[in-house]
Amino acid sequence: MxxxxxxxxxxxxxxxxxxxxxxxxxxxxxxxxxxxxxxxxxxxxxxxxxxxxxxxxxxxxxxxxxxxxxxxxxxxxxxxxxxxxxxxxxxxxxxxxxxxxxxxxxxxxxxxxxxxxxxxxxxxxxxxxxxxxxxxxxxxxxxxxxxxxxxxxxxxxxxxxxxxxxxxxxxxxxxxxxxxxxxxxxxxxxxxxxxxxxxxxxxxxxxxxxxxxxxxxxxxxxxxxxxxxxxxxxxxxxxxxxxxxxxxxxxxxxxxxxAALLPARLGRSGARASLRSPLALAWRLQRGTLLVWTGCLALVGLLMGGVAQNVAETMRDNKAVADVLSRLGGGGGVMDAYLAGTMTLFGLAAAGYAVQATLKLRAEEAGGRAEPVLATAVGRIGWALAHLTFALAGSAFLLTVTGLATGLAYGASLVPAALAQLPAVWVLAGLSTLLVGLVPRFAAAAWGLLGAFLLLSLVGSALRWNEVVLGISPFQHLARLPGGTFSVTPVLWLVAIALVAGIGGLAALRRRDIPVG
Known part of the structure; x- marks a missing residue:
């Protein structure tokens, strides 16, 4: 020792x-x-x-x-x-x-x-x-x-x-x-x-x-x-x-x-034709993470949808609880507020997946696996976009399945309410890309951003923190669905922020050394 x-x-x-x-x-x-x-x-x-x-x-x-x-x-x-x-x-x-x-x-x-x-x-x-x-x-x-x-x-x-x-x-x-x-x-x-x-x-x-x-x-x-x-x-x-x-x-x-005590599974001597592209390689590396997140959140969605009626019965005569739930989400009744708050939780969870999928870029770089790929005809931007595809499209798939599972247990379609969280999720993906490109040694700080947004969205909303402070979280600017009013303007702003951050990160990645220890 x-x-x-x-x-x-x-x-x-x-x-x-x-x-x-x-x-x-x-x-x-x-x-x-x-x-x-x-x-x-x-x-x-x-x-x-x-x-x-x-x-x-x-x-x-x-x-x-x-x-x-x-x-x-x-x-x-x-x-x-x-x-x-x-x-x-x-x-x-x-x-x-x-x-x-x-x-x-x-x-x-x-x-x-x-x-x-x-x-x-x-x-x-x-x-x-x-x-x-x-x-x-x-x-x-x-x-x-x-x-x-x-x-x-x-x-x-x-x-x-x-x-x-x-x-x-x-x-x-x-x-x-x-x-x-x-x-x-x-x-x-x-x-x-x-x-x-x-x-x-x-x-x-x-x-x-x-x-x-x-x-x-x-x-x-x-x-x-x-x-x-x-x-x-x-x-x-x-x-x-x-x-x-x-x-x-x-x-x-x-x-x-x-080495390891369990035997390794031997792979093919040659790659399949379907694996000979940056996107295919990214799918091979990202698919396990996506499937695990999807299965876990779908299970949680079934549980949350199943208890919705119990929540309505519990909170029906309690105005204080209804007030707390309305601050967490939903502008309608207690049921809408509960479901909207649940969708916010799923949005934060999907943001966790998006951060993990984006930081796979840094993991591949730090592990020395990015250099052999980039030594071929694959460019840096193409390699990065292949992984970001799963951060963006994968989070949309995750929220879709979660909305379906929750709605199945509740008895109504909740996919639109779940997908309403997507712009804020993409903001986290964009900020993670910016960290990977500009300050790769501190890329893990993306988890810190997620933790801060989690704190603001859950604890800060329930305790009535200052609106300016709460507004730091992108999740505070989304429509509280179901029950709330959908507005296009916040969505456009959040997507624009995600694009600017993502493009800035890709530009920095294209110009800096790889790898950076």
Whole structure:
């Protein structure tokens, strides 16, 4: 383990922008939820009514987990039911990025040539991810507890989020040893995360409650914040994390640097004719990401559409809740406001896909795979446009499928409402292209922009922040459909911004050196 602390400082330096950003943005969200809950349910009778309607709803149980009571803290913990999944995903991706991605880029070999132990890089990545999750959990506990709810429940809530991050950081460490390449490790880790969510959902919504105990996400709910905290559940997370890290170290010792324990699938000796173009190559590289995003968002769309009627019944007599929902979206009734807010969430998710698809340009460049392609008759602009096609058209496809899935569960067509989010999604793609072209070393800051827009659109709208501040987010300028009034002018402005940013990024990419380390 020689050199672990030096490599840990290197990891923290490289993530000095991204890591604090996700910690602060995600920590603010529960505080905003708590303020909204207090405004929407100011008395015990209103909270009890909400509890009576939703505590046994199978769809709500699948989405958010069990609702243990009707106090403000209980409603907050239930509202944050999906946060452990997000924290687990971030922790998993952080570990894969600083282990397997480093090997792919050849940087692990360079650091390994210095005075560092064989497993120092793995240890540094896990420590950084787990430390970030712990800081996040403490911030949530302090922030929520300062708003008048019991500190014991607040810290149980925050540490429940942390424990999910710890376990999936260790899952990422194991996945990095098994598969060839960072994409395979990410796919395997995300597969485990999805399985954990499904086990938790099956256990909470069915009679086989023991299934939830097989899931680290279920453990976060079994901490029971604000409902008789079960602190011993933390021991499960610590034990599982320690066991998985030990397994990752043992597996790492059994493989060569850059190799994997699972056998690689051999490809064709020659490329098919259909693969001999920049667009075809981009499709081959992007298709897995697009299909995963589409499947996940379609599933979420089915859940959100399925609970729409429950939401209408819950909010029918609650003007405070209707007011909060109307600020999130929709100018019509409560149902329109709920669906419009849901479409905003899907738009933000599609923007996440667009950012990832655009940053594939930077990943190919940094991995040394862009140079062989550009050494042929393929030009830089053509190569970049092939990938941007999937950022733009892929996000449209993603929103179309999500709108169809949500409308199928709800019983009405919601594709136009979903596609209304597309101009703001394209703005994120354009800004990501600009970062890749102008400042490639800081291209990952595109995720920071998405996080800022997420904060403004969700928390800022609910808490009535200043309109000028909220207007920074492109999602604030879109028509709130269904129920709102569609206007062409904001759409044209957003498309123009996306075009200017995208063209600027392509022009900078054409003139700068490739690769830039």
């Amino acid at each position: 020689t050199g672990t602390w030096s490599l840990l400082r290197l990891v923290l330096r490289r993530d000095r922008l991204l890591m604090p950003l996700w910690i602060v943005c995600l920590a603010i969200a529960p505080m905003g939820y708590l303020s909204s809950i207090k405004a929407a349910y100011p008395d015990a009778a209103a909270r009890q009514h909400f509890y009576d309607l939703n505590a046994s709803s199978a769809t709500f149980l699948v989405r958010n987990g069990p609702l243990y009571g009707s106090s403000v803290g209980n409603l907050l913990a239930w509202q944050c039911g999906f946060v452990p999944v997000v924290v687990g995903l971030i922790a998993l991706l952080t570990v894969v990025r600083h282990t397997r991605t480093e090997e792919e880029a050849g940087r692990r070999e360079l650091t390994g040539a210095t005075v560092v132990g064989r497993h120092a890089g793995l240890a540094a990545a896990v420590l950084a991810a787990c430390g970030a999750c712990l800081v996040y959990g403490i911030l949530v506990g302090l922030g929520v507890g300062a708003q008048g709810v019991p500190f014991a429940g607040a810290f149980a809530l925050g540490l429940g989020f942390s424990l999910a991050g710890w376990v999936f950081a260790a899952v990422g460490a194991v996945a990095a040893q098994l598969t060839w390449g960072a994409s395979g490790a990410r796919g395997a880790g995300i597969g485990v995360l999805v399985l954990a969510f499904l086990l938790r959902a099956a256990g909470d919504s069915g009679s086989a409650g023991w299934l939830a105990w097989l899931s680290p996400i279920g453990w976060a709910h079994r901490m029971r914040p604000f409902a008789g905290e079960q602190w011993w559940v933390l021991l499960l997370a610590v034990s599982a994390t320690g066991s998985l890290v030990v397994l990752a170290v043992a597996l790492s010792a059994r493989r060569d640097l850059g």
